[in-house]
Amino acid sequence: MKHNLKYFLFAIFLITALVYQGCEKATPDNWKWETITTNGEPTARHEAGFVAYKSKLYLMGGRRINPTSEFDPSTNTWTEKSPSPIELHHFQPVVYGDAIYIIGAMTGQWPNEKPVDQIIIYYPERDEYVYGDSIPKHRKRGGAGAVVYKDKIYLVGGIINGHMNGFKPWFDEYNPKTKEWKTLTDAPNARDHYQTMVINDKLYAFAGRTTSRITKEDFSLTVNHGNTYNFLTQKWEPVTNDTAIPTMRAGNSALAWNGSIVIAGGESMVQEAAHNQVEAYNTKTKLWSKWPSLNQGRHGSGLAVIGDYVYTASGCGKRGGEPELTTIERLQLPKGNATPLTEIADTTPVYQQYNTLTIPFEGPETSETDAINPFLNYRLSVEFQHEDSKQTIRGFYAADGDAAETSAKTGKIWNVRFTPNKIGKWTYTAKLHKGDSIALTDDLTIGDLIPMTNAKGNFIIVNSDKEGDDFRGKGRLEAHKGYFKFRNTNDYWLKVGTNSPENLLGYVDFDDTYRMKSEAREGEAAATENIHTYAPHLKDWKTGDPSWKKGKGKSLVGAINYLSSKGMNSAYFLTLNILGDGKDVWPYVTPDNFTRFDVSKLEQWEIVFQHMQSKGIVLHMVLQETENETMLDHGNTGPLRQLYFRELIARFGHHLALVWNLGEENGPASWSPIGQNDKQRKAMATFLKETDPYQHPVLLHTHSEDPLREDILNDILGFKDLDGLSLQQAKREEASTVVETWRKKSKAAGQDWLITMDEIGMWHTGALTDTQDANHFSLRHYALWGTLMSGAAGVEWYFGAKQPHNDLTSEDWRQRDHLWEITNHAKVFFNTYLPYWEMQPKHSLINSKEAYCIRKVNEIYAVYLPKLGRYTIDLREASGDFQIQWYNPLTGGPLQTASVKSISGGGIRSLAIPKELSATKKNTDWVILLRKNVEKQL
Template sequence: MKRLFSLTYNFLLLLSLLLFVNCKETRIENSQWETISVQGKPTARHEAGMVAFKDKILLIGGRRINPIDVFDTKTNTWEAKSKTPIELHHFQPVVVEDAVYLIGAMTGKWPNEKPLDRVIIYYPERDEFVYGHTIPKHRRRGGAGVVYHNNKIYLVGGITNGHVDGYKPWLDEYDPKTGAWKVLDDAPDARDHFQAVVANNKLYAFAGRRTSKKTNQDMALTNTYGNIYDFETAKWETVTNILEIPTQRAGNSAFSWNNDIIIGGGESMAHEAAHNEVEAYNSKTKTWSKWPSLLQGRHGTGFAIIGDYVYIASGSGNRGGGPELTSIERLKLPSKDNSETVTQSNAIPIHKQWHTVTLSFAGPETSETASDNPFLNYRLNVEFKHEKTQYTIRGFFAADGNASETGAKEGNIWKARFTPDQIGKWSYSATLHHKDSIALDDDLKKGEQVDITNAKGQFIVTESDKDGVDFRANGRLEASKGYYRFQDSKKYWLKGGANSPENLLGYVDFDDTYRIQSSNKDGEASTTEEIHKYEPHLKDWKPGDPSWKNGKGKSLIGAINFLASKGMNSIYFLTMNILGDGKDVWPYIHPEDFTRFDVSKLDQWEIAFQHMQAKGILLHLVLQETENETMLDKGNTGPMRQLYFRELIARFGHHLALNWNLGEENGPASWSPIGQNDSQRKAMAKFLKNADPYRHPVLLHTHSHDPLRSKILDSILGYQYLDGLSLQQDKREFASHVVETWKTKAKEKGHDWLITMDEIGLWHTAALPDNEDPDHDSLRQYVLWGTLLSGAAGLEWYFGAKHPHNDLNSEDWRERTRLWELTNHAITFFQDNLPYWKMQPEHTLINSSKAYCLRKTGEIYAVYLPKSKVHTINLTNVKGDFTIHWFDPQNGGQLQKGSVDSIHGEGIRKLGLPLTQKDETVQRDWVCLIKKDN
């Protein structure tokens, strides 16, 4: 026991010494805050702005509409001035010449406050408010850090949706004279409820939180690390462990003095009382120190420096809304800073879980066309290790490291992309080997090792700061029990999206992209020499969205924005259609050389893919077409196919939501009689699974009908390396039956298949534009609700070949806006109401051959009813009482009450009708939710 006590004591002593070193006490002259005796009293408030203006201090805004309170530091007197024109809170005011700018404020009541749509300016000497420039709609937020520097105002962070959600890493530059607004690079971390400062030509953003009332994490997600923006380089500095704030808090105040960035006050979940700690980060020594604590902890106010003193007033004494304070205190500031620059050798980079870590290595100089092929004769491997797991990741040749912008084809930069799944400390070790065709060999002992920089290192991974549909908020998708599921949270996910245009990447703004030849063959959409421009979607690009080469790519990024705005979460596209329908997509520098890859084009693809993932869109990568499935290695998984797969895995496998699709309409067909055989399909699937360190789902796109489809699929049922089917079906009325059939066959083989209804026919018609099929009645019934209620894991819409806006020439996803809306209604219903992964189809429970039913017997039933007549459900062998609600598949919205509130089991029961369905003769569809009472 004595030995245990001694070890524990020594450990605690060492820990206290380390903490003392990391955050030492700073001795400040007269190092004590003092409360000031004053004449008068300000309006009690919090979430207000406090700022020094000449020799006075202004208190502005706060919850409710309050007067401006002015404190005269010469007479210690408070005086009330005009009230704000509207309720203003959650802002950091800045002084510009003779005015105070209020920018990035919120208005309204908790928790649904709204950001202001314009700048508000206050002129203290005139006691006058003026409305200023309009803030761009898509950059409005409150709770941001705001600084004035070099005649510009900078906003960093903030939140777009009150306290509900929408915290951002944004950085913007605003010119108060001209109103010009410029979007700059996002900060490494999102944050709100904090204050920013400027020192030594750098912007410092420390503390804050990611407010998320939506997930009941109003104050829980406080930021651990600070961010620093260098105005000279226009870049954010790498986040390291040195930037860890000693006391995490939000709603803090901040100021800079000499070389110190001082953080004081704030609120957190650590304790109910507001924080009184004051801590300083020295920008020269890169160390933290303690300053004297406030006499009264407070949050939702600010610091103001006048003369030799820093002041703080107002705010809330506890976390949350009160008590609101009226006291003011001050601290005498140190006269000078004697710190010296210290080189930190123990700085460890900080990354986030589920965010891509890109490592760059300087190695041999080469080019895409070098005689010593960099894609074939070099192999970069990086081993990432964590105490719980490890990954071996393939890297790739990256030319000059910035090829998406420069178009470079040569350079000495090699990269690896890795997405960490564990929080904590990671280490890595990289090796670059050289030998003829070594890219095809996994034996790490082979080849000559080549020197590279940055070959070893470590980094720390913290929790993600993303929210919403962004996959970085949710993790990696896997195939599980016939559905998609997030590996980490085990939450299930349904997809709904676009299958067309399949040649999405045949886009004019990607480098070296063109159509080999136009086509007008029977059985496919006609093409011209023009490739995709997506001009109708240029208006959907928003400030802050990515682009490349001085604005290229905006129309495609806008198209992705539009599809995501309609609730869609998947896009199907080919990565190679040489010899196929479009003849405009390939990853190579030339469509006849399969050993050399176009670095700049692939980097530009990556920009688009990153944006899809941020918008919650799964990458459905279709690796080939039926016309070219034997083009590489005569269909075998030989050297050219292996190189192709490895290159795609190295560059894009890090994405969290990704399918590998073995190929469109895989296998021989009458229009393409030379196709891959069963052993070749299996070899592809096995190679992809084994080469992909993340083991993304591997699917097979089918032919459209039996027996052609069955001949191919029957022999691959149960194959462990194939996760499911990307189903094509010609006749829509049989779509649900086909889904159910293949799910049943797979289950009987002991290997559940994930089946998605990805291409509905007939080939020439499919999903028509809204103006030809306004409500998509048959698609809604047979395909959308029919397949989902039969166990499909999602669906995508194919546009057909012989109508406008077809599978190859579609430029505008708006042409099917109604179809996206109908799809979103269905996906939302499933995600909000059903444990669908535990349910099975049993359509015969309903007294209609055209109805669909998904059930978990005795617990919950979801029923699609195509017409408004008297329907019944068979609960003969089921006990208990069940509540009935209705859902509108055409308009979505909340669940509705019906003419029958509840039913009892042990019999055939009438379901009634929704109360909004007054006339039983009206022919329309409904979805009925039948749920057992607890």
């Protein structure tokens, strides 16, 4: 094998040498850039456009409103032309017809530049700028790459919030003739501050960065690997390691020449001076080569060809904005290719950390209803190996591999989904076994091995380019000492969201989804004959968002957008409500056969789940209802329940933010006397913990009152496989006490339960609509601030069963618009000002049973006061001075100060709400923040 590899490498070397020898002389003698002496100078500028039009060069835009500088190479003369109509910078100009188009520019000052919302067109021969078509509202950005291909203009990447954040992988097509915009598939990598090029029906995007001033990473997040889009197949090609640019930089210039993409100049954190390196990627050999370096390093300009020369001009000579240059350089273009930097291209696939890989395998042809059940009698297992760890992940039957679009029920594709958590090189080995009920066993040596394609492979994982709320930029959520935390970090996460509608997935656009005959029991909402359409949220779907089957799914995706826009980050939903209230959600082909799964429906669920994760919304996956908890295996974790859990884990367990909920109102009750017992619920939890390779949190949804709830929970206290409670509470006035009680009990039992307040009563009322309860005072008092300040890890809102827009029929989350805002105010306060995971509730420090207090002794205290009154706080445990600031739980906003700016520890102190705050506000409740050494903390 070693000898074969040796001969192979030698052969490649010889072929490469012969190829180069057979070319015309690759480079001119004394090949180097020449700085030209010119007649006149251009207006110095950077973040500008530089482009050739016919026989002249044009330097356009840049910081400030600048004249257009025209250069004539035949006379080496600069001429000043008309200024741009507005400040235009961070764009790549393209020539189309008799004009130069500027699409995807920024305007305004650093770092909060705004994307220009129109195309700007310059006609060189008329020396005239005009405004062109509008850019779609939801696709505006600057710093993108632009290129012309077959009479259409393509825009790739860019950033929506100046230099602050908002870098995108977007890809759009604009047709100047028809004025139409078309959204195309996102690029594999987000990037901004770069330029793109086309060669032989392929678009290439190299270099650039993901600018993030908000995290003080303006220059450092340079993008290592390039992306290639094939216009003929209309797909992005897999990212491979040969596209790793030798010198990482952004603000670079790019050129397509003789089959190579040339990258010149740029800026990075590696050096203060602008880069002068020029490197070329040969699109045929997939090798990088080195071209002569620029005489003057520069960024924020371009490359343009006239005759036998490539030119660059102006730009900035150092990282940032100074000095702006007036020089112009040129390089004689080679007829061949430069000597490669590497001898063999590394085509190992490259993916991003925390981004899911879906790897397809071609196995035996079968179907959802085949006599040999593909869900029960086949088992795909894939071992993923990193240099210091390995994981075995179950795969699943995927029909034709595109069932979300085709609704296929047959095919020979088997998939595995894997979300890698470690940077570096991975390998995988896949095995497909066949045997009677083999899917139920973890013994990977059992069964007949079935041949399939792609059984072995490797890939490289690099850093994620996702940001903001997107979980793919944060990692996996876990339960940690009573709170949610991102694994292997010190970043905590507070849950706020919706508990309703519980039958979220009973949606008209999912394949084979309908409602069986439904009869409501006392204490529950009555379902209508129709399933969900979410029509009011169709307007919330945005260009570029996912859908399926020519536009299906838009209203539910839009609903997710709306929820995220209000700051919510969790949605509670059932995956199985056969025999339950809605009777419209199940993963099976039919609701009476629990061994056959509906591939296309589950793939459509996955599209929605992926979007939820990108919007920062946790999947609160409720596995059953109280009415059906004994439907599978009489409540045991037998073959049917195991198969159900395994399918959910294989298809959805890869998601970073997912909670397994053992079941709604789990355990027997008067309205559902046949329920699971303690042994059965423990068996479920243990099976999930042992089977889920990602170890997602496992919670139990409770009954609403004691002693029914208490009888069940006392038996499961201290059980290691249960991470906490999804709490239901009938009387909201008692919610804080219940949270604190079970936190104390779980801690005493040796396990800090994560407790979230997920269903507030009474059952018939819950969270009313804004028209019924405009400011939701009792909810924000008792259920929101009361539970969070008692140690709850989050809150979700249940819509009362006897109300319009209830927990089964709700179509429009906007009916509770103000409730979401009020909830977000609490989330912002906790996330911004409190190390809440280090704090403990101590309500007795306040002289009111209606007030709440959470504190870290002698460092920070947060107090909720529900109304005007004479309050005191016992600070005898503390010493020194505390700054006092006020937060409005109804309107949010910044912390406020009043006439009393500090109080001291060592005694009982007054906390009266100041008149200047209480006199002008509609609400009577306030939150007080007491902090010691606040300047140091900030």
